[in-house]
Amino acid sequence: MEVHGERVDTKFEVWRELITEVRALELDSYGIAERLRSLRIP
Secondary structure (H helix, E strand, O other), X not given: OHHHOOEEXXXXXXXXXXXXXXXXXXXXXXXXXXXXXXXXXX
């Protein structure tokens, strides 16, 4: 994402939670996009 000028939280736990939710089909594409946006660092 840094290629596109966005910095994101790089803590492993944050990404592990997202991957777990995706694998469990708890998030649709809109939910995934929302979670990725929430990882942005201002």
